Amino acid sequence: MKKVIVIGGGYGGLRAIEHLINNKKIELYLFDENSYHYLQTEAYGYIAGRFDLHDVALDLKNWCHGFKRPITFIQEKVEFIDSSKQTVQTKTSTFDYDYLIVATGARTNFFDFISGMDTYGFGVKKLFRSHSFRTSFEELLYKKLVNGSTSNEKINLVIGGAGLSGVEIAAEMSNVIKKHSKSIADATKEIQIYLVDASDTILPGMSPYIIQNTQVRLDNLGVNTLTKAFIESVDSDTVYFKDKRELKYTFMIFTGGILANSIDSDIEFQKNRLNQYICDSTQRIAENIFTIGDCCEIRNKNNIILPPTAQIAEKSAEYVADSITGMILNQKPKPFDAKVDGLFVALGGNYAVGELFGFIKTKGYIAYILKKLITKSYYIGLKLRLNTGFKKRTILNKGVLS
Ligand SMILES: Cc1cc2nc3c(=O)[nH]c(=O)nc-3n(C[C@H](O)[C@H](O)[C@H](O)COP(=O)(O)OP(=O)(O)OC[C@H]3O[C@@H](n4cnc5c(N)ncnc54)[C@H](O)[C@@H]3O)c2cc1C
CATH class of the missing domain: 3.50.50.60 (FAD/NAD(P)-binding domain)
Known part of the structure; x- marks a missing residue:
């Protein structure tokens, strides 16, 4: 062996x-x-409150028990x-x-040369950071809702880094806030989303088809895109750019590297x-x-x-x-x-933009369905193992999880 x-x-x-x-x-x-597999590719939906914890975190012990042969999991x-x-x-x-x-x-990577980013920026590569943003943001909405806030105080959500994850978060947040605006109206008043990147465009390095169609969708969702905007430092409420511009913020998510x-x-x-x-x-x-x-x-x-x-x-x-x-x-x-093989960018709600095998280019609902098929087939594969593992662990241990 x-x-x-x-x-x-x-x-x-x-x-x-x-x-x-x-x-x-x-x-x-x-x-x-950690005890769980973190589905980072779905983090944008968790952050925005569209997905639940069980959509992004799957128990590794159950998964390991889901095979015919044992795999030893050591947390x-x-x-x-x-x-x-x-x-x-x-x-x-x-x-x-x-x-x-x-x-x-x-x-x-909060980059040492961006002073303050590590202290004030939320990240998304770890579940606790995504969760921390989600709960802070929901808490703010909740307070505004129960206090019946009608103030015009601006809430700026700044997302630093317009790569795949930054773009997906900006789009989904904007989409969810739009939905909230119908149901909990005043609590979402004055929320603005800023997507900031030092490059000339969003999604630097991606194809013109993906970049252009993503930009159109972000514009339609009301996301403010700032390109050629190099973040130099951040303090507790302001982002300072190299060209001396400043931007007040309430929440800062950093996905720049x-x-x-x-x-x-x-x-x-x-x-x-x-x-x-x-x-x-x-x-x-x-x-x-x-x-x-x-x-x-x-x-x-x-x-x-x-x-x-x-x-x-x-x-x-x-x-x-x-x-x-x-x-x-x-x-x-x-x-x-x-x-x-290809790339699909989830752009809020039932909308995506994608390319497959270099020649299939698609956007809107069809692209969303294709993206969903890819993520669902991955998720279902894991979920089947998880269910089998859970059953094995409980049956072996007479109803109690071993
Ligand atoms: C918002 C977002 C959207 C994304 N969308 C896409 C997408 O659409 N398509 C795509 O292909 N990619 C996407 N990605 C990128 C993708 O998530 C990563 O490339 C992928 O997670 C990398 O997989 P990995 O196995 O290398 O590492 P990870 O998935 O990060 O797993 C690493 C594991 O190692 C564990 N670990 C680390 N150090 C130790 C240690 N010393 N001891 C024990 N355990 C340790 C961690 O706990 C973790 O479980 C996205 C990422 C984000 C954040």
Whole structure:
């Protein structure tokens, strides 16, 4: 039996396990510091109050019990990798491995050079940060509602970073506030959403079709877009731009960049400026240590860096699972290659803009349905395992969750 340890129960980690589970020569261990898998791709809906907690957080223990063969789930943070001894360490124990898959993802990069952002900005890469924004915003609406507020005090929600997550949050927030404005009228009066980015356009690097149609939708939703707006600093109520403009805010969400989660180790592994592991063409940083997803810089066969997305995390996971299966049979892994199949941007309510396989371009309700199909099929797959795992745990333990 070969022991494979996966660190991180995100999109990459779970996909790697799904691809290794049928190999009877492998014993699988999953480590995550949290008890749940966080569906970051749905965070925009949770933040805006459209989705519930159970839509974005799924129990990892139940998921691990949902397979025919057991997967050992250890809810602990891995604090050290000893590549020479082939062990990982948590606060309480040391575990040995034959193959290690590092799938630790990334967190929001609040950028040290933007003074105050770390203190005043909400992030969305961690559930507690999304939850913290959601509850603060709902609390404010609630207070305005029960106090019968008719004041004209402006509430500015500023979203820093007009990449995929920033755009999705701005659109969904705007859509939800529009809905609220009919039911709880005065409480939503004077709420303005600002989407701010230092680049020339929103969604920098994406195709003109996606950029233009997203911009039209944001305009229709009443989102104020500020491009070429470089945030220099933030204090408790004002955003200061490099060109000396200022913007008062009530809430600041920052989605301007990511910083990879790495783990201390006996060897100083090479990393890029986003703290991502720099791996070789087989996704390895050491003979038996693979990296997948947001925690590493992933390149295709033409040496082009691929975007840190769930889609690429899953593709790298499938590749690494196949490589490990091959290595157990003494086969040498081939270099990794992948391409982005497409991208859908959720733009509030039943509206999206997307491209698939480079030639299908779609917007509006059809794009929304396609996006929903992709996310639902992912969610349902996890949910089936979760239900099976839950049943197993309760039946084995006579009605009480083990
Ligand atoms: C609002 C938003 C919308 C997005 N929309 C899309 C989209 O439409 N399409 C798309 O493809 N991508 C999208 N993304 C990006 C996507 O969510 C990420 O690329 C994806 O989550 C990366 O997966 P991962 O497995 O690398 O890491 P993650 O999903 O971040 O998982 C990492 C896991 O590792 C665990 N961990 C970290 N360090 C340790 C440690 N030391 N010990 C134990 N556990 C640890 C964490 O708890 C976490 O569970 C979106 C992101 C956001 C924020």
